[in-house]
Amino acid sequence: MQGSIQVRQDAQLQYLLRIADTALILAQRISEWSGHAPVLEEDIALSNMALDLVGQARAVYTHAGMVEGAGHDEDQLAFLREERDYRNVTLAELPRGDFAFTVLRNAMMATFFKLLWTKLAASTDGELSAIAGKALKEARYHQQHAADWIVRLAQGTSESRLRMERALADLWRFHVELFASDEVDTKAAAAGLGPQWGDLQEGWRAEMQQILDEAQLQAPADAPFLSTGKSGTHSEHMGLLLAEMQHLQRAYPGGVW
Template structure:
């Protein structure tokens, strides 16, 4: 797989896997309105994934469309950050992860809107409108819980402790990032950290949260080496297309 295809797949897989995790809240959110909101955000992610997977299929040139790339790859062929495949956890964990990722997608899509690939630029411009809402919605919950009751504050701080170390992976650059930046396809993810932190800080300040210190730990989902949770997620996500190959609605 060439560098351009893998660069696009990293974004596509991130949207796909996060959408799958958010969809697990359907019917389980604490209030009906939030149940609908999380499901709609999940659908936005799946829509973004569809467009990006279709583009990745074109770049790859092997005749694989969005369905084949979404459902018929093996675990090591997915390139999403590990952060997004972790189990949903409680509601605090879910909304904090949604805020962290939406903030990253906001700065990424802003940069991708100037991509030398016109199709990727158009996908980014459309997605930017969605991720702004995702960020605002999740950020409101982060503030409400972080600056809420003793219980909600505790849970939000526990969520931050769990999730923060995994965010470092998003800013570890490799040859894929270098080639994408050199060709104008998109930015090296590591170059986005300062802008990402600037997006987080106002919400963290209001919520009473403090970013944790950096550690040597680096997850490796972008390279296809996933956590123990990924296989279970894929088993559920891929069950229908693998049981009924070629099935269409």
């Protein structure tokens, strides 16, 4: 059985891992819809979006491995760390939920990623800037796709609207973590690597409000709650998710994507 790797804790590397981990874990959750989506077109669409996110994660992991300089490749960084060393936001790791839950989470995350990739396109890190240029196009599509479904469900049957309202109640409080800036953000911004995530909050709220207004939905009031996945303290769901994700790499060392 393959053991775990250790990675440095410097700000530049941790900033990159936050991006890659969030994309990878979200991709894993979206991929759980493969073969289970409500219609065939959505089965294909969600699978393709998961693959987009995997591609983004791979690119950033590969770059992170070069930045670290310890010889860790994308597969090792993706699959051979302990739970506490993953830096994804908690919102990405929550269980799949129903279709309303999924499209709302996709809208929240795609809106965030669209804003983040836009800023990263101007990064002083040339490789990260190039990754952002491609990823931005994908994030725009993900956002539009999810937004269309939110409106469709909210203005559909009484049952579909109820489910959208329930998804809002369950998910909204987790968005706060996206914009909780800390020392990693501060150092990354000072170096020109990327923005403090907190600087994206105003734009994110405006775009999400536009989606909710079109759907005639009301966002819940902000709650005094802060999830902590970015710092490595995850929900109870993360361990089970990683056990499934890491099994092959740990059981058969050296496997590659």
